[in-house]
Amino acid sequence: MAFWKELLSNTSTDAETQFDRLKNRLFGRLEAHKPYRIIYYRGFGSPSAVWLKGRVLRQRNLSTPSDRDTFWQNLLATYQRFESDEVPGVTVRIEAFGQTITTVTDKEGYFDVTINPPTDLPVGRAWFPVRYSLDNVVQTENELNENRPIGVEATVDQIVVKDGHLMIAPPYSHFGVISDIDDTVLVTDATNLIQTARLTFLGNAYTRLPFAGIAAFYRALQSGPVTTLFNPIYFVSSSPWNLYDLLVDFFRIQGIPKGPILLRDFSFSTKLLASEGHHSHKLAMIRKVLDVNPKLPFVLIGDSGQQDPEIYSQVVRENPGRILAIYIRDVSKDQRDESVRELIRTTEAYNVPMLLVADTVAAAEHAASLGLIDPDTVPEIRADRRADNEL
Incomplete structure (x- = not known):
């Protein structure tokens, strides 16, 4: 049984790799028109180390949900969540606590880093700002603004930036x-x-x-x-x-x-x-x-x-x-x-x-x-x- 489970796991992993290669080959040109999106996940840590994770995708913004959304709107939103076009090998710049570090996305578009905060953190604070940006990646305002009327061009290039937050438990936390x-x-x-x-x-x-x-x-x-x-x-x-x-x-x-x-x-x-x-x-x-x-x-x-x-x-x-x-x-x-x-x-x-x-x-x-x-x-x-x- 263990042999077959390992064989199936390896086969599915190979299939996923081949599928990603085929998708990138066939749809690379189409995806080039989708805007870059930095998806950040709330970081967390302690006064000595903070863990940050996120992902870079080629993806349109998901529509804002409401309690009036139809069956088809919900299904479309789910499709868009899972039909993600990851961006491997792109450099992500991270700014937090006055520090700047860079990292590179993996084959699935994820990045994962650990940083060391300063020793003089404010005692009464739990949430701290962090900024993510893509090095050497710019896109026109037209690409970023999906609601711009067809035929209206934009000439201004913008750096891809995402502001987020990370959490550090204050020293007075009981548990x-x-x-x-x-x-x-x-x-x-x-x-x-x-x-x-x-x-x-x-x-x-x-x-x-x-x-x-x-x-x-x-x-x-x-x-x-x-x-x-x-x-x-x-x-x-x-x-x-x-x-x-x-x-x-x-x-x-x-x-x-x-x-x-x-x-x-x-x-x-x-x-x-x-x-x-x-x-x-x-x-x-x-x-x-x-x-x-x-x-x-x-x-x-x-x-x-x-x-x-x-x-x-x-x-x-x-x-x-x-x-x-x-x-x-x-x-x-x-x-x-x-x-x-x-x-x-x-x-x-x-x-x-x-x-x-x-x-x-x-x-x-x-x-x-x-x-x-x-x-x-x-x-x-x-x-x-x-x-x-x-x-």
């Missing part, structure tokens, strides 16, 4: 939060492939639904027991980077606190849907978050539908004393619940409570009992749950 997204924050039904595809491909940031009360609960966790605090929240998912803009819009619309969103590359590899790929990706991202915040304890939030309990219990074993609590939303059948309860007994041996909860309020009440959130926020979370359930 951090690492949260799954699918079936934890966002209703996805990840155990049902057809339903997941329908929600992902035919919905948008307005039509997708949050779990009831989740926005108020995450705001309470970010504020902690004292509302002047800022506890960083990191979102980790095995969803592809192609869905990044949808998730950013969804969090903004629902009032969920802003934080880095860590996804993974989409490819034809058999590992994309395999459980080991899901496990290894999420574990690697969680380890990265823990590594850049070596003195910060964490709360972990996930669901029972896939492997969050297994991944989180491994994190507990690898990081004794650093995990304060684990909340697992119960979205699975009874036979799965029993295996989760076994993992709960495992984490108890490390004095880490792992709760299998039916809803957000149950998690919030326990968090309040541990002093993780202000008890006065629990009524707001209950009200938020009721309001979400009425949608």
Whole structure:
């Protein structure tokens, strides 16, 4: 079985490489008329190191979603997200903290760098600006402005620039939060492939639904027991980077606190849907978050539908004393619940409570009992749950 899995994986990887070469050969001239786009993903780090990632594509701007979008508009937007024309080998200039560094995109158009911030960061600040630009790449204003009337030419060339932000947990943060997204924050039904595809491909940031009360609960966790605090929240998912803009819009619309969103590359590899790929990706991202915040304890939030309990219990074993609590939303059948309860007994041996909860309020009440959130926020979370359930 291992031989066939490896053969299929290698074959699919070769097919993807050949497809990219063929696409670049056949459509290179057409793609030359598409504007360059720098897609940046929110960076994060510590006072000693910051991780930045992004991508360069030839892509038109996606239309702004609305709650009135039709089936076909949503389907077109999904097609545009996944039909990305990556730009390999282009130099990206990054400016942050008064420093300037350059890096080169890989064959999929991604860039990935680590920078060292200055030692005198403002104590009360969590978000910092960063600017991305493309070296030796200019395009006309006509290329950048897709709404310019046909026949109206522009003669001004512009450098391709994108402004973004990165997050560094302030020294007064009491703890951090690492949260799954699918079936934890966002209703996805990840155990049902057809339903997941329908929600992902035919919905948008307005039509997708949050779990009831989740926005108020995450705001309470970010504020902690004292509302002047800022506890960083990191979102980790095995969803592809192609869905990044949808998730950013969804969090903004629902009032969920802003934080880095860590996804993974989409490819034809058999590992994309395999459980080991899901496990290894999420574990690697969680380890990265823990590594850049070596003195910060964490709360972990996930669901029972896939492997969050297994991944989180491994994190507990690898990081004794650093995990304060684990909340697992119960979205699975009874036979799965029993295996989760076994993992709960495992984490108890490390004095880490792992709760299998039916809803957000149950998690919030326990968090309040541990002093993780202000008890006065629990009524707001209950009200938020009721309001979400009425949608």
